[in-house]
Amino acid sequence: MTVGAGRKSEPQSHTVLIRDFKYVPETLTVKTGDTVIWKNEDIVPHTATTRGKGFDSKNIAAGASWKYVANRPGVYSYICTYHPTMKAKLTVK
Amino acid sequence: MICSLRTNASVMMAALLVAMSVSTNTRTTAAYAIQQDSDKVSDANIAAIVSVAGGLDIAYGKIAMSKSKDRQIREFAERMVTDHSAVQNAAVELLTRIGVKPEENETSRGLAANGVKVKEQLNKLKGKEFDKYYIDNEVAYHELVVNATENLLIPGAQNAELKSTLVSVLPLFQKHLEHARQVQASYGRKGGMDNHKMGMKH
Ligand SMILES: [Cu+2]
Numbered sequence: 439m440t441v442g443a444g445r446k447s448e449p450q451s452h453t454v455l456i457r458d459f460k461y462v463p464e465t466l467t468v469k470t471g472d473t474v475i476w477k478n479e480d481i482v483p484h485t486a487t488t489r490g491k492g493f494d495s496k497n498i499a500a501g502a503s504w505k506y507v508a509n510r511p512g513v514y515s516y517i518c519t520y521h522p523t524m525k526a527k528l529t530v531k
Numbered sequence: 532m533i534c535s536l537r538t539n540a541s542v543m544m545a546a547l548l549v550a551m552s553v554s555t556n557t558r559t560t561a562a563y564a565i566q567q568d569s570d571k572v573s574d575a576n577i578a579a580i581v582s583v584a585g586g587l588d589i590a591y592g593k594i595a596m597s598k599s600k601d602r603q604i605r606e607f608a609e610r611m612v613t614d615h616s617a618v619q620n621a622a623v624e625l626l627t628r629i630g631v632k633p634e635e636n637e638t639s640r641g642l643a644a645n646g647v648k649v650k651e652q653l654n655k656l657k658g659k660e661f662d663k664y665y666i667d668n669e670v671a672y673h674e675l676v677v678n679a680t681e682n683l684l685i686p687g688a689q690n691a692e693l694k695s696t697l698v699s700v701l702p703l704f705q706k707h708l709e710h711a712r713q714v715q716a717s718y719g720r721k722g723g724m725d726n727h728k729m730g731m732k733h
Contacts, residue, residue, distance in 0.1 A: 458702040459702040480703075481617045482613065482614045482617045483613065500617065520610050520614075521710060522713065523706055
């Protein structure tokens with residue numbers, strides 16, 4: 439397994455759809471250095487926000503996207519701060 | 532579904548109204564005996580129900596945003612205003628496009644009448660009493676909206692696009708209901724001394 443700077447392949451891009459008040463997929467594993475794009479397909483704004491250290495998209499408007507480069511390995515549980523019962527997990531290897 | 536009830540919109544509305552007024556005095560989750568009669572509800576009726584219901588929650592939210600001192604309540608209220616406004620806009624856009632004009636009916640009138648009472652209370656109450664009333668009503672309101680959408684509006688909708696739009700906004704109402712229950716539960720722990728008088732906790 440390659441970790442961090444040790445990766446041999448090109449960084450990849452992954453998309454998480456926010457649709458019908460769900461993150462699709464709800465669990466996603468990426469490699470360090472990959473990009474994750476959250477695309478909000480709902481008619482209302484959402485966020486993708488970790489509770490502690492991690493990331494915070496802030497407001498992702500209806501139809502908009504937010505891009506994050508996963509630079510730190512770890513397991514990140516995140517929620518939508520607007521609709522806190524929306525939950526998902528990003529694993530960065 | 533309780534099958535012994537007659538199937539008509541007024542029975543459903545009566546059940547909903549009882550449930551809503553109950554929620555103002557107790558924390559008990561009201562059991563909604565929704566009796567759908569989706570055969571008798573037209574797309575124009577559905578348009579009126581959606582419009583009245585959405586307008587009410589936006590109005591409640593605006594009152595709470597200006598009156599409540601509780602951050603959690605204010606943030607919840609702001610979310611309701613944002614999300615329900617988005618639904619209203621989408622509904623207006625759709626209904627205009629498919630040429631459906633809202634037509635009042637028993638259910639929409641009942642909702643509106645109940646809304647007048649709720650707004651009266653919201654304008655009257657203060658402090659923690661206000662917060663409790665607001666969030667209890669939000670739980671009851673979203674229970675009503677989820678049930679009505681599932682059991683009356685979706686099965687009743689004739690236009691395919693109207694039906695699919697209702698299907699796609701159902702998760703929004705369900706998430707709001709979960710969120711409202713979460714806020715209600717945490718609010719009860721924080722300030723609701725009266726909720727523990729029955730010796731159920733602590
Ligand atoms: Cu959200």
